[in-house]
Amino acid sequence: MLANRFLDIERQMLGDIYTSSEPLDNLTVLCDEFGSRFGGTEGERLAAEFMQQKLIDYGLKNVHLEPIEYIGWRRGETTLEIIEPIQKEIPCISLPHSPATNMEALLIDLGNGHPDKFAELGEEIAGKVVMANSEIRPGGIDRWVHRGEKYGRSVLAGAAGFIFINHYPGYGPATGGIGRGGEGLIPGISVSHEDGAYVQRLVKRHGQVKIRVVSSDMCEPMISWNVIGDLPGSQPD
Structure with a gap:
């Protein structure tokens, strides 16, 4: 049987998945403070900025918002x-x-x-x-x-x-x-x-x-965002 050289980190990741409240804590903030986050709303923009800051807090590099133009819909x-x-x-x-x-x-x-x-x-x-x-x-x-x-x-x-x-x-x-x-x-x-x-x-x-x-609903051009960050490796390759 081949040895799994990633076993320790996999155990740590799986342990975090089952024991950390971080995902639910983030979801609670997104729902309680930014509402429905419907496309094209202020709540959506604020939610994207919140996640941007979270990725920075988690230690990712080059964290930024990538704007996306699309045809969205506004409920009247x-x-x-x-x-x-x-x-x-x-x-x-x-x-x-x-x-x-x-x-x-x-x-x-x-x-x-x-x-x-x-x-x-x-x-x-x-x-x-x-x-x-x-x-x-x-x-x-x-x-x-x-x-x-x-x-x-x-x-x-x-x-x-x-x-x-x-x-x-x-x-x-x-x-x-x-x-x-x-x-x-x-x-x-x-x-x-x-x-x-x-x-x-x-x-x-x-x-x-x-x-x-x-x-009075309407479709119109809108902007959304991808929240992007880099997780650099420890080796050049």
């Missing part, structure tokens, strides 16, 4: 209103990369968003706003059905919009991107499990439920 104000058969505003958030919108359309409920449900309803989806929840293995399907697939199937079916319902009670709206390098093709918003269930009950009782969605 978003409202979801039921306008028929009753009038009621439902709390919601836009899904990242959702385009700005001001639209009215009927709802269509696809439950857990199983692919077979999209196939079953077919042309009925066109021009309507699809509701589908966040369950990742709908109906016991043997693969993961991602939010992006449910959104994409809605787009391909000609939907006017997409409402993503959190399938976990008590956690508010779910979130996650719906665009790649720019705006999504149709507006997408999210509501909580409880609000989603309320709207689904309306659809079940009344058949037709009409909504209005207004949002």
Whole structure:
């Protein structure tokens, strides 16, 4: 058996991994002091500067921030209103990369968003706003059905919009991107499990439920940062 000449340092590293609170301490500061650190925000910049200082404290050399230009997304104000058969505003958030919108359309409920449900309803989806929840293995399907697939199937079916319902009670709206390098093709918003269930009950009782969605989201050039540092070796090679 070959001797492991790195055994001592590997033991030290593994010991630190399992006994040090440093990673959690850093994460606590990032969350408590810099908030969500959403792309393009002051919190993101402050978090990058915090990590830069941490790498300096850990003894890395040539520590610096490397700016990255990209097309980011800024969440605006978003409202979801039921306008028929009753009038009621439902709390919601836009899904990242959702385009700005001001639209009215009927709802269509696809439950857990199983692919077979999209196939079953077919042309009925066109021009309507699809509701589908966040369950990742709908109906016991043997693969993961991602939010992006449910959104994409809605787009391909000609939907006017997409409402993503959190399938976990008590956690508010779910979130996650719906665009790649720019705006999504149709507006997408999210509501909580409880609000989603309320709207689904309306659809079940009344058949037709009409909504209005207004949002001011936008994609625009932004700057993010890589935090880079060098860990020099002890030998020339």
